Amino acid sequence: KAGVTQTPRYLIKTRGQQVTLSCSPISGHRSVSWYQQTPGQGLQFLFEYFSETQRNKGNFPGRFSGRQFSNSRSEMNVSTLELGDSALYLCASSLDGVGGGSYEQYFGPGTRLTVT
Amino acid sequence: GQNIDQPTEMTATEGAIVQINCTYQTSGFNGLFWYQQHAGEAPTFLSYNVLDGLEEKGRFSSFLSRSKGYSYLLLKELQMKDSASYLCAVRDFAHDYKLSFGAGTTVTVRA
Numbered sequence: 397k398a399g400v401t402q403t404p405r406y407l408i409k410t411r412g413q414q415v416t417l418s419c420s421p422i423s424g425h426r427s428v429s430w431y432q433q434t435p436g437q438g439l440q441f442l443f444e445y446f447s448e449t450q451r452n453k454g455n456f457p458g459r460f461s462g463r464q465f466s467n468s469r470s471e472m473n474v475s476t477l478e479l480g481d482s483a484l485y486l487c488a489s490s491l492d493g494v495g496g497g498s499y500e501q502y503f504g505p506g507t508r509l510t511v512t
Numbered sequence: 513g514q515n516i517d518q519p520t521e522m523t524a525t526e527g528a529i530v531q532i533n534c535t536y537q538t539s540g541f542n543g544l545f546w547y548q549q550h551a552g553e554a555p556t557f558l559s560y561n562v563l564d565g566l567e568e569k570g571r572f573s574s575f576l577s578r579s580k581g582y583s584y585l586l587l588k589e590l591q592m593k594d595s596a597s598y599l600c601a602v603r604d605f606a607h608d609y610k611l612s613f614g615a616g617t618t619v620t621v622r623a
Contacts, residue, residue: 400554429611431613437615438599438613438614438615438616439555439599439601439613439616441610441611441612444610452607452609452610486554486555500557500560501557501611502557503547503554503555505554506554
């Protein structure tokens with residue numbers, strides 16, 4: 397079956413703008429998590445959505461937000477972009493993250509965001 | 513939250529064995545994952561440990577000791593294609609089963 401897809405793959409924005417990234421999980425997966433990856437900080441958890449509800453949130457400012465639709469597709473939005481937001485944004489889907497189990501996350505290819 | 517430590521870089525020769533250590537501190541351990549990430553690509557799942565002991569999967573094995581907050585990933589019969597970053601990740605039920613990642617260990621395999 398098809399893997400996790402993310403659009404767009406590359407994006408260049410200027411400071412102060414906003415951006416919306418999209419993620420389509422593997423069919424049947426209801427949990428979608430978002431991560432920011434930078435060379436200095438590694439993979440940092442942004443938030444997780446399950447059945448259209450934000451179930452978990454990392455330590456990022458309110459400029460970072462997301463949502464999930466009834467078909468499990470998810471979007472994340474970053475408003476008032478800063479230079480430090482330049483990063484690879486990864487989306488990962490899993491069957492279910494709650495309750496443990498080997499519910500490994502499957503990652504999409506990521507969106508490379510550059511803020512100038 | 514969790515503190516997850518792993519070495520930054522390791523170098524080994526083709527055909528050799530390399531062991532990547534990961535130590536963690538967590539208040540509600542609920543599983544440890546290893547991921548492989550090639551440069552410019554997304555992480556891919558390698559292994560999962562929730563009980564103490566060794567899990568073997570072909571050339572890759574992962575070990576866990578919960579009492580020591582310690583895991584390692586063992587890569588045997590190294591191949592050039594194993595050159596990648598290896599990420600240790602811990603799930604914590606005390607933080608809503610959130611998955612936290614270490615900074616990753618870059619393994620370089622030399623001929």
